[in-house]
Amino acid sequence: MTVSDLRAPELEREDPPLRVVTARRRLRLVAVLVVLVLLAMAGNALVTNPAWEWEVVGEYLFAPSVVRSVALTLELTALAIVFGFLLGTLLALARLSPNRLLSNVARGYVWVFRSVPLILQLLFWYNLALLYPRLTFGVPFGPSFFGIGTMDLIGPLTAAVLGLTLHEAAYAAEIVRGGLLSVDHGQREAAAALGIPPVRRLLRIILPQAMRSIVPNAGNQVVGLVKGTSVVYIMALPELFYQVQVIYNRNGRVMALLLVAAIWYLILTTVLSVAQHYVERHYGRGHR
Amino acid sequence: MSAAGTDTAMVELRGVHKSFGSLHVLRGVDLSVGRGEVAVIVGPSGSGKSTLLRTINHLEKVERGSVRVDGALLGYRRVGDRLYELPEREILRQRTAIGFVFQAFNLFPHLTVRQNVTEAPLSAQRRPRAEVEALAAHLLDRVGLADKAEAYPATLSGGQRQRVAIARALALEPKLLLFDEPTSALDPELVGEVLEVVKDLARSGTTMIVVTHELGFAREVADTVVFMDGGRIVEHGPPAQVLDDPRHERTRAFIGKVR
Numbered sequence: 001m002t003v004s005d006l007r008a009p010e011l012e013r014e015d016p017p018l019r020v021v022t023a024r025r026r027l028r029l030v031a032v033l034v035v036l037v038l039l040a041m042a043g044n045a046l047v048t049n050p051a052w053e054w055e056v057v058g059e060y061l062f063a064p065s066v067v068r069s070v071a072l073t074l075e076l077t078a079l080a081i082v083f084g085f086l087l088g089t090l091l092a093l094a095r096l097s098p099n100r101l102l103s104n105v106a107r108g109y110v111w112v113f114r115s116v117p118l119i120l121q122l123l124f125w126y127n128l129a130l131l132y133p134r135l136t137f138g139v140p141f142g143p144s145f146f147g148i149g150t151m152d153l154i155g156p157l158t159a160a161v162l163g164l165t166l167h168e169a170a171y172a173a174e175i176v177r178g179g180l181l182s183v184d185h186g187q188r189e190a191a192a193a194l195g196i197p198p199v200r201r202l203l204r205i206i207l208p209q210a211m212r213s214i215v216p217n218a219g220n221q222v223v224g225l226v227k228g229t230s231v232v233y234i235m236a237l238p239e240l241f242y243q244v245q246v247i248y249n250r251n252g253r254v255m256a257l258l259l260v261a262a263i264w265y266l267i268l269t270t271v272l273s274v275a276q277h278y279v280e281r282h283y284g285r286g287h288r
Numbered sequence: 289m290s291a292a293g294t295d296t297a298m299v300e301l302r303g304v305h306k307s308f309g310s311l312h313v314l315r316g317v318d319l320s321v322g323r324g325e326v327a328v329i330v331g332p333s334g335s336g337k338s339t340l341l342r343t344i345n346h347l348e349k350v351e352r353g354s355v356r357v358d359g360a361l362l363g364y365r366r367v368g369d370r371l372y373e374l375p376e377r378e379i380l381r382q383r384t385a386i387g388f389v390f391q392a393f394n395l396f397p398h399l400t401v402r403q404n405v406t407e408a409p410l411s412a413q414r415r416p417r418a419e420v421e422a423l424a425a426h427l428l429d430r431v432g433l434a435d436k437a438e439a440y441p442a443t444l445s446g447g448q449r450q451r452v453a454i455a456r457a458l459a460l461e462p463k464l465l466l467f468d469e470p471t472s473a474l475d476p477e478l479v480g481e482v483l484e485v486v487k488d489l490a491r492s493g494t495t496m497i498v499v500t501h502e503l504g505f506a507r508e509v510a511d512t513v514v515f516m517d518g519g520r521i522v523e524h525g526p527p528a529q530v531l532d533d534p535r536h537e538r539t540r541a542f543i544g545k546v547r
Contacts, residue, residue: 190394193345194408194460195384198376204411208398286398286440 056256060247061263069243070264076229076239080164081222087165088172093202095177106173113170119231122163126235128154160232168225175217179210211283219276223269240264298323298464298495299344303353306339313339315519316353321497321512326490328506328527329499331516332542337499338391340516341468344497345386346379357386358463384412387457391469393449395441401428401452402437405459413460420459427455431485447478451485458489465489467498503546507531515539 046052060066095106113121129150138144154162183206191201230241238246244257299321306314313336321327329337342348343355346363354371355362363379364371374382395404405424409415428434431451441449450470457465467486471479483505490496490509500506506513506527513530515522517538523530534540 184394186390186392186394187396189347190388190390190396192380193347193383193386193388193390194456195380195382195412196408197380197411200411204407205396209396283398286400286442 051255052259053253053256056253057259057263060244060257060260063247065238065243065247066240066260066264069238069240070268072237073226073229073239073241073264074268076160076164076232076237077222077226079161080168080225080229081218083161083165084168085172085176085218087169088174089176091169091173092176092180095173096180110170110173113166118163118167118228119234121167122160122232122235125154125159125163126156128159156232156235156237160229160235160237164225164229164232168221171221172218175214175221176210178217179212179214180206182213183209208283212280212287215276215280215283219272219279222272222276226268226272227265296322297356298325298358299497300356300359301340301344301353302356304340304343304350304355305352306336306343306348306350313519314343314350317516317519317521319514319521319524321495323495324493325495325511326509327497327512327514328510329497329514329516330501330503330506330542330546331522335516336519337516338468341466341497341499344464344466345383345388347388357382380412384408384460385463387460387462387465389450389453389457389465389467389470391472393441393446393453393473395449395453395456397441400438400440401433401444404441404452405456408456409459423459423461424455427458428452430458430488431455432481445478446474447481450474450482454482454485454489463495465494465496467496467500469499469501471500471502501546503531503543515542517542 047054091106091109094102095110097103132150134147135150135153136144136147138146187205187209188201191205196205229239232239233242233245236242240261244261248254248257297320299319301317301319304314304317305312315336317336317340319327319340329340331337339348343350344357344362346355349363354364360382361371362382363374365374366372396407399407402421402424405427406417406420409420409423410417425434425437428437431454433448433451433455436444436448436452441452444452450473454470470486471482474482479502483502486496486498486505487509498506498510510527512524513527514524515530515534515536515538522536522538523534529535530539531543534543
């Protein structure tokens, strides 16, 4: 074979550009048809079955009591996430500390609060007065300055925020710890070599980089928590899930009101997912 | 190596020992680098040259011996025959007088080139922003990257990143510059642009200690070449002597291999 034989002479002769014909994928076409039929059936089942009572759904979706309960759900989520991640960050730093006591206390905290079901923790905080009827503030093991009845201090809302926060903190601690560990050791070293003070080093150099791995996991936590707040219904707090139960116990439209709650949870998580996208983009700056 | 005495030396190491677990990395190193002197440390991998460099800004604590920079004991305070470890704040202050350039650049990826350079003067030295911004612009111009001030490190080539890292170290206006294999992570065609910047600094009278494998560079800029092996300094002297007419067999073997 000579070198000229290796060139494809017929390609050179081809004057009009060659057209590419995509291979036909018959199986994929079948799959598409099947999925379309299933979607149509599902849509049909939702729309034509009068038992869904779409007009009732429409009536209650923006009812003042429901909107108020959505606000409470958001409030619980926001408080638990903010305080949970603050405490979780401190726990993560303690866990990574070279001090054995600090690191083991943090490890113990995560162990306990991840192991006990949230619903149980909530009931525990709600009923704290059974264990400690009176809380006093003062010098540890010394004189106390003032005391307060536990029932007066920890109402249902406080118990709910406390329970959700402490529970969230255990997960947040692990998420933040993972984030801190994901930052290249050279970054810490460079910051130390430049003489940047420790707090600044953490807040300006390490944490912003850790956020790249923290945000996707934290997003998961927030979405989980929006729905997780529904367990505080056991403390008769009028958040979304409790509120729709109150309404359907009164009017008997169970499915329609559960659908109202489902639609609201969908809306909340969708908004949060969009927000997460922008937060991720912010912390991804400088990376290609 | 200047024999002028401890008063005028910029860096003075006495009997420095350092171990990592059972690995005895530095086995009694004495080194003195005078003001304005350029010392280049060469030697095989694992000879302790990078560790030695890192002890000079207290990134590694020494176990025995002492490190003095500009006359001051690094990391410790001496009372009688005891060395008390300094609080971190003091160590950080000492470090701002020493610029360190890493093999892997270690630029902050989430900050722009300009922010990388201004961060330490602002937060560690608390200098006024206007002054620091002007200094950063000047330094970036000096390393030939004035047009990249607002770029993020990821968009730069390796050579450009290392030049930013050098500008970042210079922004502290240090008395001493330490380079830890500044060109080892670079593609061969990018080595030259970084060495040009280092040579320029050497000519300007900055005191520098450079760990490198670039013997040509050592010959060109070093006042002193230090050859290390097995955690000790085997020999040191002017480049013409150490590189071209080494006294020790180990130095000869190393230089023969690298060449």
